[in-house]
Amino acid sequence: xxxxxxxxxxxxxxxxxxxxxxxxxxxxxxxxxxxxxxxxxxxxxxxxxxxxxxxxxxxxxxxxxxxxxxxxxxxxxxxxxxxxxxxxxxxxxxxxxxxxxxxxxxxxxxxxxxxxxxxxxxxxxxxxxxxxxxxxxxxxxxxxxxxxxxxxxxxxxxxxxxxxxxxxxxxxxxxxxxxxxxxxxxxxxxxxxxxxxxxxxxxxxxxxxxxxxx
Numbered sequence: 001x002x003x004x005x006x007x008x009x010x011x012x013x014x015x016x017x018x019x020x021x022x023x024x025x026x027x028x029x030x031x032x033x034x035x036x037x038x039x040x041x042x043x044x045x046x047x048x049x050x051x052x053x054x055x056x057x058x059x060x061x062x063x064x065x066x067x068x069x070x071x072x073x074x075x076x077x078x079x080x081x082x083x084x085x086x087x088x089x090x091x092x093x094x095x096x097x098x099x100x101x102x103x104x105x106x107x108x109x110x111x112x113x114x115x116x117x118x119x120x121x122x123x124x125x126x127x128x129x130x131x132x133x134x135x136x137x138x139x140x141x142x143x144x145x146x147x148x149x150x151x152x153x154x155x156x157x158x159x160x161x162x163x164x165x166x167x168x169x170x171x172x173x174x175x176x177x178x179x180x181x182x183x184x185x186x187x188x189x190x191x192x193x194x195x196x197x198x199x200x201x202x203x204x205x206x207x208x209x210x211x212x213x214x
Contacts, residue, residue: 015120103205112195
């Protein structure tokens with residue numbers, strides 16, 4: 001498997017955001033530029049002028065859409081958490097109500113999100129701490145909801161005898177952290193498909209929760 005570029009937080013080099021009708025024109029151009037810079041340099045290492053230059057707009061154009069650099073980051077963090085939470089919920093709707101199968105669906109959604117939108121995932125998770133509490137609140141609420149969805153599945157699996165793990169919340173934290181790292185190293189040139197990676201992580205997750213063989 002090819003090694004990721006040296007000294008990069010994320011292996012991919014192209015920014016990508018989920019499509020949305022509301023994100024068009026200069027607004028989208030600014031977000032794309034900020035996403036790449038925040039992913040590569042971090043929020044603290046990026047200035048408003050850097051974003052404007054990368055987006056090929058005047059700083060005044062940026063401020064016409066966002067009151068501050070923090071608001072640019074907050075929008076990216078919100079987009080990332082919304083897309084992740086939506087993918088997790090949709091995965092649950094498409095699977096039978098078995099804890100084993102539901103956990104597998106959640107892990108596939110979690111991993112595929114981080115592989116499909118790696119820069120967004122890195123920024124949404126690694127730079128969230130840079131936001132003031134009021135701007136971070138919407139993303140934190142979505143994160144708690146996603147964690148609760150998975151925790152409820154693990155706890156139900158324990159009650160039904162499908163899982164065997166002493167610390168359900170720690171198991172959920174381990175599964176989540178494992179998937180987060182995919183955004184840092186995965187590229188389409190890695191020699192593995194997203195589905196291949198996701199299925200491997202499903203097996204890892206089942207081992208973490210002590211899932212019984214189906």
